[in-house]
Amino acid sequence: MLVDKKKDxxxxxxxxxxxxxxxxxxxxxxxxxxxxxxxxxxxxLPPPGQTKEVPKKNICNILVxxxxxxxxxxxxxxxxxIKTELERRMAENENLIISVKTDLKTSYDYFIAVLDQVKxxxxxxxxxxxxx
Amino acid sequence: xxxxxxxxxxxxxxxASMPDIIFMLLIFFMVTTVLKRFTGLPxxxxxxxxxxxxxxxxxxxxxxxxxxxxSCDDQILEVGQxxxxxxxxxxxxPQLLICLKxxxxxxxxxxxxxxxxxxxxxxxxxxxxxxxxxS
Numbered sequence: 700m701l702v703d704k705k706k707d708x709x710x711x712x713x714x715x716x717x718x719x720x721x722x723x724x725x726x727x728x729x730x731x732x733x734x735x736x737x738x739x740x741x742x743x744l745p746p747p748g749q750t751k752e753v754p755k756k757n758i759c760n761i762l763v764x765x766x767x768x769x770x771x772x773x774x775x776x777x778x779x780x781i782k783t784e785l786e787r788r789m790a791e792n793e794n795l796i797i798s799v800k801t802d803l804k805t806s807y808d809y810f811i812a813v814l815d816q817v818k819x820x821x822x823x824x825x826x827x828x829x830x831x
Numbered sequence: 832x833x834x835x836x837x838x839x840x841x842x843x844x845x846x847a848s849m850p851d852i853i854f855m856l857l858i859f860f861m862v863t864t865v866l867k868r869f870t871g872l873p874x875x876x877x878x879x880x881x882x883x884x885x886x887x888x889x890x891x892x893x894x895x896x897x898x899x900x901x902s903c904d905d906q907i908l909e910v911g912q913x914x915x916x917x918x919x920x921x922x923x924x925p926q927l928l929i930c931l932k933x934x935x936x937x938x939x940x941x942x943x944x945x946x947x948x949x950x951x952x953x954x955x956x957x958x959x960x961x962x963x964x965x966s
Contacts, residue, residue, distance in 0.1 A: 714850075721853035728860030737891075737930060738882040739960040747950040801939040808877045808935040810942070811961055815879035827946070830939045 740811065740818055745826075757794045759785065760828075763813055765804035778809070781816035789822060800828035869905045871895040877935040878964040885958060890926040892917070893960075896933040896941055910941070913948035921954050932960040 761781070762770040769776050771784055789795050797817050801810050817825055872895040885891055894913070895902040902908065903916055921927050929949060933942060949957060 718846075718850045718853060721850055721857055725853055725857045725860065728857065728864055732860055732864040737885050737888075737960060738963065739885070739930060739958040740879055740881065741883055741956075741958045744946060744950050744955040744957060746953070746955060747947075803938060803940040803943070805939045806935065807933045807937045807939065807942060810939055811877040811879050811935075811959060814959070815881050815961075815964075818881040830943050 740814055742814075742825075742827075753796060757792060758796050758798055759788055761797065761799045761813060761817070763799070763801045763805050763809050765802045765806075767806065767809040769809075769813060778812050778816060781813060782819045785817065785820045785822070789820060794824075795822070796824040796826055797822055798826045798828050801830045803830050805830070869893065871905070871932060872897040872900060872902050874932050874934040875936075876932060876960050876962045879959075879961040880964045882961050882963060883958075885928065885930065887926075887928075890924055891928045891930050891958075892920055893930045893932055894945065896931065896937050896945065898934055898937045898941070901941070901945065910944045910948065913945060914952040917949060917954045918952040921952060927954055927956070929954050929957045930960050931957055 759772055760770075761772075764770075767778075769778055769781065771781060772788075776784060785797060797820075799810070799813055799817065814825075871893060874895055874897050892903065894917075900907050901910060901913060903913070906916075908916060917927075917929065931942075931945065949955070
């Protein structure tokens, strides 16, 4: 019979190299992926030009000088003790606003350490005063 | 002669699913990779305990301060230029979070000026980058 024998051949595109391409792309991403471990102390700055009058008794002043000595409401205090002292004061006065003022030459490290202590009290009323 | 035909047993572990596994891993990495664009300045960050992770990296811009220079997006800026640069970023992205990466030993004077510039530009959401204190 003049019927073409049905060709038994299947036409197959070899997909064996697909895995190789995928491996190469994978290695590229393995090498370039960096897990971002940025962490820090969040803060919201006040909009410019806002000065609100606050009764003095509701403000707790923390002053930091250039040597890293801290005065909390005119009492010298060690940085690790700031949190407990602030919590005590906050328990007495709910509306307490904590104001942190540094010297122009104070190092950023001390500022962050004090800010850290203030943030640990959980207070949301924090103000950063203009350094002098 | 009776020869037992050596039975040829070819055992093959089916590797047909290997590309699927690879693709899955690949898609994971494609989704998690954020290409690092800027190197910034060499800075030793201060340490703190109450630190929080930055929520979204996409809306974050970094300002590096190492005592002598201020850098943003790998450009060295004068203090006065910070507000313009930040303002244009803020227009592009209202949810901008500025991440301040200051060296531990910089003085508050620099930081205060940067604060004022940020307030003038209207970028009020900031984050002080710190390392976790090993207490």
